[in-house]
Amino acid sequence: MCGIVGYIGDKNVYPILIGGLQRLEYRGYDSAGIAIFNEDLKVYKCKGKVSDLENYVASKDVHGTVGMGHTRWATHGEPNDTNAHPHTSMNGNFVLVHNGIIENYAEIKSDLIKKGIVFKTETDTEVLCNLIEFYYEKGENVSAELAVRMALSKIVGAYGIVVFCKNEPDKLIAARKGSPLVVGIGRGEYFLASDATPIVEYTDSMIYLNDEDVAIVSKDGLTLKTIQNDPVAFKVTKVDLSIGDLEKGNFEHFMLKEIFEQPKTIADTFRGRIKADQSDIVLGGLIDVFPKLLAADRIIIIGCGTSWHAALVGEYMIEEYARIPVEVEYASEFRYRKPILGEKDVVIAISQSGETADTLAALKMAKEMGATILGVCNVVGSSISRETDGGVYTHAGVEIGVASTKAFTAQVTVMIMLALKLAKEKGTIAPELYGSLIRDLAEVPGKVKSILVKHPHIKEIAEKYKDAVNALYLGRGYLFPVALEGALKLKEISYIHAEGYAAGEMKHGPIALVDTNLPVVVVAAKDSYYEKIVSNIQEVKARKGNIIAVVTEGDSHLKEMCNDVFEIPKSHPAIAPLLAIIPLQLFSYYIAVLRGCNVDQPRNLAKSVTVE
Numbered sequence: 330m331c332g333i334v335g336y337i338g339d340k341n342v343y344p345i346l347i348g349g350l351q352r353l354e355y356r357g358y359d360s361a362g363i364a365i366f367n368e369d370l371k372v373y374k375c376k377g378k379v380s381d382l383e384n385y386v387a388s389k390d391v392h393g394t395v396g397m398g399h400t401r402w403a404t405h406g407e408p409n410d411t412n413a414h415p416h417t418s419m420n421g422n423f424v425l426v427h428n429g430i431i432e433n434y435a436e437i438k439s440d441l442i443k444k445g446i447v448f449k450t451e452t453d454t455e456v457l458c459n460l461i462e463f464y465y466e467k468g469e470n471v472s473a474e475l476a477v478r479m480a481l482s483k484i485v486g487a488y489g490i491v492v493f494c495k496n497e498p499d500k501l502i503a504a505r506k507g508s509p510l511v512v513g514i515g516r517g518e519y520f521l522a523s524d525a526t527p528i529v530e531y532t533d534s535m536i537y538l539n540d541e542d543v544a545i546v547s548k549d550g551l552t553l554k555t556i557q558n559d560p561v562a563f564k565v566t567k568v569d570l571s572i573g574d575l576e577k578g579n580f581e582h583f584m585l586k587e588i589f590e591q592p593k594t595i596a597d598t599f600r601g602r603i604k605a606d607q608s609d610i611v612l613g614g615l616i617d618v619f620p621k622l623l624a625a626d627r628i629i630i631i632g633c634g635t636s637w638h639a640a641l642v643g644e645y646m647i648e649e650y651a652r653i654p655v656e657v658e659y660a661s662e663f664r665y666r667k668p669i670l671g672e673k674d675v676v677i678a679i680s681q682s683g684e685t686a687d688t689l690a691a692l693k694m695a696k697e698m699g700a701t702i703l704g705v706c707n708v709v710g711s712s713i714s715r716e717t718d719g720g721v722y723t724h725a726g727v728e729i730g731v732a733s734t735k736a737f738t739a740q741v742t743v744m745i746m747l748a749l750k751l752a753k754e755k756g757t758i759a760p761e762l763y764g765s766l767i768r769d770l771a772e773v774p775g776k777v778k779s780i781l782v783k784h785p786h787i788k789e790i791a792e793k794y795k796d797a798v799n800a801l802y803l804g805r806g807y808l809f810p811v812a813l814e815g816a817l818k819l820k821e822i823s824y825i826h827a828e829g830y831a832a833g834e835m836k837h838g839p840i841a842l843v844d845t846n847l848p849v850v851v852v853a854a855k856d857s858y859y860e861k862i863v864s865n866i867q868e869v870k871a872r873k874g875n876i877i878a879v880v881t882e883g884d885s886h887l888k889e890m891c892n893d894v895f896e897i898p899k900s901h902p903a904i905a906p907l908l909a910i911i912p913l914q915l916f917s918y919y920i921a922v923l924r925g926c927n928v929d930q931p932r933n934l935a936k937s938v939t940v941e
């Protein structure tokens with residue numbers, strides 16, 4: 330997912346741009362560039378990292394007080410210097426950075442070529458830049474802003490853009506549709522960015538643009554309108570991000586820092602929501618829609634990747650305790666398969682970033698079909714959170730590592746609270762059980778701490794399996810989603826092919842994979858499935874598989890049976906996912922580090938997939 334940062338004011342713009350791009354690196358990218366205006370327009374861009382860009386501009390003139398920067402995650406056109414952003418128009422009047430995909434760029438490009446426009450790159454972004462210049466030069470007294478709005482009205486697809494016109498050097502123009510863009514408000518200065526992280530050190534006052542908003546910022550102020558030129562009232566959001574949130578501190582990687590933050594972030598997720606006397610769970614963002622949840626014929630939980638795994642935990646718990654039918658859907662499938670939805674359905678979107686394109690699109694489809702739509706998001710003010718009828722923020726703090734860790738446990742914590750609240754309101758859970766589950770949840774941060782202190786042991790086990798080529802993760806019940814999540818963690822940061830499976834499915838295929846070269850990770854904490862999962866372990870052992878098991882502390886039986894074990898404290902089965910995932914997060918982290926992988930920015934991955 331591309332990253333954007335822009336500035337106009339009195340400060341030297343270069344450090345703001347480069348520093349902003351460094352804070353955006355976590356989003357994943359393959360090239361970077363900046364454009365700075367100071368009497369003339371200077372554009373510097375190259376394939377590679379932000380550090381490569383810094384080396385490239387070391388001897389260049391980077392003075393100026395207005396400019397933009399971009400980290401590119403290639404969609405159209407291979408990663409190279411030419412295709413990197415910013416892009417300039419043919420006659421040099423405009424420079425632009427873009428996050429998104431222009432679906433009709435080919436027809437626009439061929440039309441512009443017929444009109445004599447010459448292109449330098451393979452990108453869809455350059456097409457938009459030249460379309461703006463085309464409108465700018467075509468009419469009489471067409472302003473830069475009008476040219477931008479005219480061009481955007483022809484675009485099909487998603488965009489978050491920052492545009493500069495060298496003939497109107499006192500302003501920057503920003504616009505969004507489908508790709509997030511935020512305006513940071515300073516004193517006589519404005520910041521533009523894909524999210525708050527690159528600009529939060531300068532201001533905590535943000536305006537999150539909505540689809541088809543256009544913002545024109547200059548030292549004199551801000552104008553907000555739609556691409557149809559209608560004025561837009563805007564809301565200023567105060568973000569509570571600190572610089573510390575954006576630094577690794579004493580940790581080697583953001584992922585490790587975020588794994589170790591989980592005792593605090595899980596507590597932050599339920600803090601203020603579980604009443605001190607544990608008599609009730611207060612989910613303020615759901616108050617207005619709660620009657621719809623209670624009366625729902627069906628709850629459909631949608632998400633992608635890790636968020637989809639958290640949704641599975643929610644499905645199991647809501648059905649078991651609140652007795653409301655639940656379906657879990659991959660957003661990327663749900664949005665296209667023509668599902669049957671109605672007003673008695675509630676659709677919950679789980680999304681850490683709140684910007685995942687498939688999840689946002691699936692949610693909009695559900696809204697159009699009359700369902701009540703809710704969000705469980707981590708980023709305040711994100712597109713999904715602003716699209717819903719209500720929701721719950723996970724309060725996990727900014728998650729920089731591409732591999733989701735603290736967001737997952739925060740999402741599961743919200744699912745647990747939601748299931749318990751629904752069950753209590755419906756009277757489908759015994760008060761004693763409700764109370765014991767609440768107490769168990771409240772003890773999770775301490776129990777997670779007790780697992781984290783065992784990280785040297787987990788690292789030792791990781792060293793044994795770092796050269797694996799494949800891995801199989803197995804679980805049952807509430808621990809089946811944990812097996813899926815553990816496998817995703819390993820594959821996405823160590824590039825080992827890891828597959829998560831319901832343990833009961835072993836005999837229907839996966840057991841054919843088992844041999845002495847295959848590590849089999851079994852999530853086997855004590856629960857009602859325990860006897861069954863032990864027999865699965867025996868089946869693997871009989872075929873010389875290497876078994877690494879997540880077990881309940883003191884399980885000497887499995888310690889005896891397995892090659893290696895990760896012990897977790899005893900807890901109620903519905904709470905166990907919050908504990909069982911911790912050693913698997915660390916296991917995958919250490920293996921990835923031992924394999925020399927780029928843990929925080931794994932190859933080919935982006936932190937949030939805002940393009941389809």
Ligand code: AGP
Pocket residue numbers: 633634635636679680681682683684685688731732733734817821935936937938
């Ligand atoms: C998980 O480690 C990955 N980063 C990825 O699967 C992620 O969970 C998925 O892209 C969904 O992102 P979201 O929660 O921001 O919607």
